[in-house]
Amino acid sequence: MPITPANGQTAGDPAVSTPGGAAEPIMLELVDEDGTTIGTAEKLAAHQPPGQLHRAFSVFLFDEKGRLLLQRRALGKYHSPGVWSNTCCGHPYPGEAPFAAAARRTAEELGLAPSLLAEAGTVRYNHPDPASGLVEQEYNHLFVGLVRAEPAPDPEEIGEIAFVTPEELAERHAEAPFSAWxxxxxxxxxxxxRELTGRSAGW
Structure with a gap:
């Protein structure tokens, strides 16, 4: 049975407290190399070395000027705190469609709904995080879209946001820490x- 957002779980916490005070673990969907679901695992356990391959998503939203919306992950995050990353990323609940998860987490983290959100393929990777010792073994569903509303970031999830051009991203990436993925x-x-923004945007 899918875990729903009503459980109060967030992508930043390996476990949450239920009304009765018991810790309820966040579950991820395990997949094979083709992206077929093969089971579930607790979130923190799935990220312990060497990592278990699981489903994830990453969102890239752009404004009308073709600038990418970045977020700096909140310092309270247990995984990759304080680093810059793409607009939004996370894990679908078991049984939840990646598109629905991407839209849900964008609303939860940034307080907005994209004016356009489209699938952009998948990528499989294995990225250890040197700071935490955790491992990202992910089958990642990618989404690109447009944002016209003003973001209202949740401070428990996001420490800072920035809209950047390709040139500004290159400068920031050279100077500031970014997520391993x-x-x-x-x-x-x-x-x-490039299809979304046009090649003249430089992406």
Whole structure:
């Protein structure tokens, strides 16, 4: 039975407290190399070395000027805190469609609904996080879209946001820490990004 958002779970916490005070673990959907569901695992356990391959999603939203919306992950996140990353990323609940999960988490983290959200393929990767020792073994569903509303970030999830051009992203990436998976998912999404923004945007 799918875990629903009514459980109060967030992508930033390995477990949450239920009304009765008991900790309820967040469950992820395990997949094979073809992306077929093969079971579930608790979130933190799935990220312990060497990692278990699980379903994830990454969202890239752009404004009308073709600038990418970045977020800096909140310092309270247990995984990759304080680093810059793409607009939104996370894990579908078991049984939840990746598109629905991407829209849900965008609303939860940024307080907005994209004016357009489209599938942009998938990418499979294995990225250890040197700071935490956790491992991202993910089958990642990619989404690109447009945003016209003003973001209202949840401070428990996001420490800072920025809209950047390709040139500004290159400068920021050279100077500031980014998530281990950022360039992998961006490179995989580039064909869809260029179709969305136009090649003149430079992506």
């Amino acid at each position: 950022f360039m992998t998912v961006l490179d995989a999404a580039r064909p869809a990004v």
